[in-house]
Every structure is written in C-alpha cells, then in structure tokens.
Amino acid sequence: xxxxxxxxxxxxxxxxxxxxxxxxxxxxxxxxxxxxxxxxxxxxxxxxxxxxxxxxxxxxxxxxxxxxxxxxxxxxxxxxxxxxxxxxxxxxxxxxxxxxxxxxxxxxxxxxxxxxxxxxxxxxxxxxxxxxxxxxxxxxxxxxxxxxxxxxxxxxxxxxxxxxxxxxxxxxxxxxxxxxxxxxxxxxxxxxxxxxxxxxxxxxxxxxxxxxxxxxxxxxxxxxxxxxxxxxxxxxxxxxxxxxxxxxxxxxxxxxxxxxxxxxxxxx
Amino acid sequence: xxxxxxxxxxxxxxxxxxxxxxxxxxxxxxxxxxxxxxxxxxxxxxxxxxxxxxxxxxxxxxxxxxxxxxxxxxxxxxxxxxxxxxxxxxxxxxxxxxxxxxxxxxxxxxxxxxxxxxxxxxxxxxxxxxxxxxxxxxxxxxxxxxxxxxxxxxxxxxxxxxxxxxxxxxxxxxxxxxxxxxxxxxxxxxxxxxxxxxxxxxxxxxxxxxxxxxxxxxxxxxx
Numbered sequence: 001x002x003x004x005x006x007x008x009x010x011x012x013x014x015x016x017x018x019x020x021x022x023x024x025x026x027x028x029x030x031x032x033x034x035x036x037x038x039x040x041x042x043x044x045x046x047x048x049x050x051x052x053x054x055x056x057x058x059x060x061x062x063x064x065x066x067x068x069x070x071x072x073x074x075x076x077x078x079x080x081x082x083x084x085x086x087x088x089x090x091x092x093x094x095x096x097x098x099x100x101x102x103x104x105x106x107x108x109x110x111x112x113x114x115x116x117x118x119x120x121x122x123x124x125x126x127x128x129x130x131x132x133x134x135x136x137x138x139x140x141x142x143x144x145x146x147x148x149x150x151x152x153x154x155x156x157x158x159x160x161x162x163x164x165x166x167x168x169x170x171x172x173x174x175x176x177x178x179x180x181x182x183x184x185x186x187x188x189x190x191x192x193x194x195x196x197x198x199x200x201x202x203x204x205x206x207x208x209x210x211x212x213x214x215x216x217x218x219x220x221x222x223x224x225x226x227x228x229x230x231x232x233x234x235x236x237x238x239x240x241x242x243x244x245x246x247x248x249x250x251x252x253x254x255x256x257x258x259x260x261x262x263x264x265x266x267x268x
Numbered sequence: 269x270x271x272x273x274x275x276x277x278x279x280x281x282x283x284x285x286x287x288x289x290x291x292x293x294x295x296x297x298x299x300x301x302x303x304x305x306x307x308x309x310x311x312x313x314x315x316x317x318x319x320x321x322x323x324x325x326x327x328x329x330x331x332x333x334x335x336x337x338x339x340x341x342x343x344x345x346x347x348x349x350x351x352x353x354x355x356x357x358x359x360x361x362x363x364x365x366x367x368x369x370x371x372x373x374x375x376x377x378x379x380x381x382x383x384x385x386x387x388x389x390x391x392x393x394x395x396x397x398x399x400x401x402x403x404x405x406x407x408x409x410x411x412x413x414x415x416x417x418x419x420x421x422x423x424x425x426x427x428x429x430x431x432x433x434x435x436x437x438x439x440x441x442x443x444x445x446x447x448x449x450x451x452x453x454x455x456x457x458x459x460x461x462x463x464x465x466x467x468x469x470x471x472x473x474x475x476x477x478x479x480x481x482x483x484x485x486x487x488x489x490x491x
Binding site: 008015020024031035037039042 | 452
C-alpha cells in the first residue's frame with residue numbers, strides 16, 4: 001500500500017468515524033435535551049397547578065369567612081333585634097284591649113325569626129364547628145328531610161376520624177350541594193347519605209332514586225350557572241386531593257361518590 | 269487487513285435475512301400498523317428482493333436494479349417523513365424529491381449508466397440526512413414523549429441516520445475505491461453491510477415498540 005493510498009484510507013476512516021460520532025451525538029443530544037425540556041415543562045405545570053390550587057383555596061376560604069361573618073351578623077344582630085322586637089310586641093300586646101289582634105303579626109315575626117335562624121345555620125352551621133362534620137351532615141339530612149318531605153337516610157361505617165376544620169367544612173359543603181341538587185332537581189323519594197372509612201380512604205356517597213341527569217351535559221352546561229354546582233364540587237374535591245365520581249343516567253337515579261385520602265387525622 | 273469472500277458473503281446473507289425479518293415483522297398485525305410503518309416494511313421488502321435478485325445476475329443488470337431500488341427507497345422515505353412530520357414540509361419534500369429524481373435519471377442515462385450509481389446513493393443519503401435531522405428538530409420542538417425510546421419512529425430515524433451518515437463517504441468515494449483500492453473493496457463493503465445490520469437491528473427495535481402499542485390497542489378493542 002503506497003503513501004497516497006494509506007493516507008486516503010486514514011482520511012476515509014477518520015471522516016467516517018467522525019460522521020458516525022456526529023450522528024450518535026445528535027441522537028444523544030435529542031434524547032437528553034428533550035428529556036430535560038419535558039421535565040422542566042412538567043415542573044412548570046406542577047407550579048401552575050399549585051398556584052391554581054392556592055388561588056382556589058384562597059377564594060373558597062374568603063367565601064367561607066364571608067359566610068361566617070354574614071351568619072354571625074344575621075344570628076347575633078338581626079336575630080337578636082327580632083327577638084327583642086318579639087318581647088316588646090308581646091309586652092305591648094298585653095296592654096291592648098284585644099291582645100289576639102296581634103297574633104298574626106306575632107306569627108309572622110316568629111316565621112321571620114326562624115327563617116333568619118335557618119339562613120344563618122345554612123351559611124355556617126354551628127354544629128360543624130362544635131361537634132364536627134359527621135354530626136353536621138346528620139343534622140343537615142334531618143333538616144332537609146323535615147323541609148323537603150323526602151326520606152333521607154344517613155349511615156356511617158368504620159371509625160371516621162376527625163379531620164382538619166377546613167377539610168371538614170369542604171366535605172360538608174359538598175354534601176350540602178349534593179343534597180340541595182337532589183332535593184331541587186331529582187324528584188327523588190329516597191336519598192341515602194353514607195360515610196365509609198377504610199384503611200386510608202374516606203368515602204362519602206349520596207345516592208337517590210330520582211330522575212337522574214346527563215353528567216356530561218350537566219358539566220358542560222355553564223349557562224345560567226347550571227353546571228357550576230358540579231364544578232364547585234369538583235373544585236372542592238380537588239382541594240381535598242380527592243376524586244368525585246358522578247354516576248347517573250336519565251330515569252335511573254344518581255350516585256355521587258367522593259373518595260378522599262385521610263392523611264390529616266387529628267389525634268384527639 | 270484482508271477479508272475473505274466467505275466472510276463477506278456471511279455478513280451479506282445476514283443482512284439479507286434481517287431485511288426479510290423486518291418485512292415479515294411488519295406483517296404482524298399489518299392492518300393495525302400505521303401507514304408509515306407499512307411503508308418502511310415495503311422499503312425493506314424491496315431491499316430483500318433486490319438482494320436476492322442481485323445474487324443471481326450479472327453486474328450490468330444488478331447495478332440498475334439496485335439503483336432503481338434506491339430511487340424507490342428515496343420516494344418511500346419522502347412519503348414516510350411527509351406523514352410523520354404531519355405534512356408540514358410538503359414544499360421542501362417536493363423540491364428535494366424532484367431534484368433527486370432529475371439527478372438520478374441523468375446519472376442513469378448519461379453519467380454512471382450501468383455502473384452502480386454511487387453518486388445517486390450519495391445524494392439520496394445527503395438529502396435523507398436532512399429529513400432525519402428535521403425529524404429530530406421537530407421532536408425537540410413538539411416534545412411528544414418523556415421516553416423517546418418508546419417512540420418507534422425515534423428508532424427508525426436513528427437507524428436511518430447512523431446508516432446514512434456512516435456510508436455517505438463510502439458512496440462518494442466508491443469509484444475511487446473500485447479503481448484504486450480494489451483489493452480492499454470487500455473490507456469496505458463489509459463495513460457498509462455491518463452498518464446496514466446495525467440499521468436493521470434499530471429498525472427491529474422500533475418495530476417491536478410499534479407492535480407493542482398496536483397489540484395493546486388490539487387487545488383493548490377486543491375487551
């Protein structure tokens with residue numbers, strides 16, 4: 001092999017190896033670059049999600065504190081004044097020649113006082129803060145049963161722990177919204193509310209034998225605020241790190257299940 | 269370093285068998301395979317036929333057959349990349365494809381004629397490398413999957429790129445190799461065949477991933 005030929009062979013070898021190394025480097029670069037970019041994208045998405053969660057939580061918290069303030073004002077201020085007016089009215093009635101003439105006014109005043117109490121309780125049930133969400137849900141069921149004349153059963157399985165107050169309030173709101181929906185729209189004759197605790201999960205189920213609804217249609221129908229109820233239930237469930245499952249078919253009742261991890265048990 | 273004809277033929281037969289294997293693998297769940305995978309299968313099937321025919325005919329017939337195979341292969345590759353790049357670079361493919369066809373036909377009729385049209389191979393390799401890099405560029409822009417190695421097209425593209433990058437100079441200098449380094453031709457050509465084997469193996473890995481996803485789809489349809 002002469003010098004020219006061996007030079008060519010060397011050049012050919014070096015250039016081909018160079019081309020192969022270059023193509024291998026391109027492949028490796030693409031693999032690592034794209035992996036890094038996707039990881040950054042995921043990190044960014046996680047941050048965005050966290051930010052959205054915080055915004056949502058702040059919004060719900062401010063909504064709840066506004067409700068609390070309104071409930072307190074209604075109960076303590078307006079409720080108190082109405083009670084004082086009632087006492088005054090009864091006292092004034094005694095001095096009238098015909099005390100029965102104010103009976104109608106007294107009855108209307110009593111209705112107003114109970115309405116104020118009911119609104120105040122709906123806005124922020126004192127039972128929830130005093131006795132916890134199980135008792136509050138039980139009471140809610142009794143109240144709905146009494147006012148809507150629908151049979152509402154409540155059951156609990158397993159040892160249901162006491163949760164953080166915020167979480168308890170959110171669960172209560174979800175059940176309240178679900179019962180409200182069932183009573184208003186489902187034409188049900190029987191509603192079953194159940195709480196079930198297994199090893200790591202708490203499951204809240206609200207089931208009715210009503211007319212049911214189209215879940216997808218209802219979720220997408222934001223017009224006139226129709227789908228907003230389900231939307232707010234889903235938002236609250238998301239904040240609880242839970243999953244809400246809507247099972248319903250037109251004419252076959254509905255079953256809504258909220259499943260959430262129980263991580264924030266209080267040691268009482 | 270010398271290479272015996274038997275060794276060369278062994279590598280060649282292995283490469284031919286792999287071409288057949290690739291083509292056969294595409295036939296598994298053929299109807300469910302994406303169209304571009306079917307095209308790749310067709311390309312390797314034609315490669316296999318060309319190898320078989322090449323074994324039994326004279327160089328003057330073999331070379332035009334191989335050139336024709338390369339031209340068809342180039343058209344198939346254009347179609348494959350036109351599909352996987354979501355028809356975004358139609359004009360680029362039309363221009364480069366036309367340029368290649370004009371050059372290939374000129375080479376057949378006026379320049380290298382019945383010799384192996386190495387310049388046609390070199391030009392096709394050069395243009396194809398542009399498509400392969402363009403595909404990688406789109407991968408980096410679109411970020412379709414965290415695990416690139418699960419994308420069949422990633423393996424196809426890498427296999428093609430390694431083969432074409434490694435053999436580009438071989439095709440450019442082929443006339444020189446034939447006329448000056450005739451003694452070492454078998455060695456150089458075995459290097460080509462070895463790279464082709466690497467390409468085939470990478471294509472097979474891609475086909476395996478494609479088969480897995482196709483199979484999963486098939487099973488979920490049955491359930």
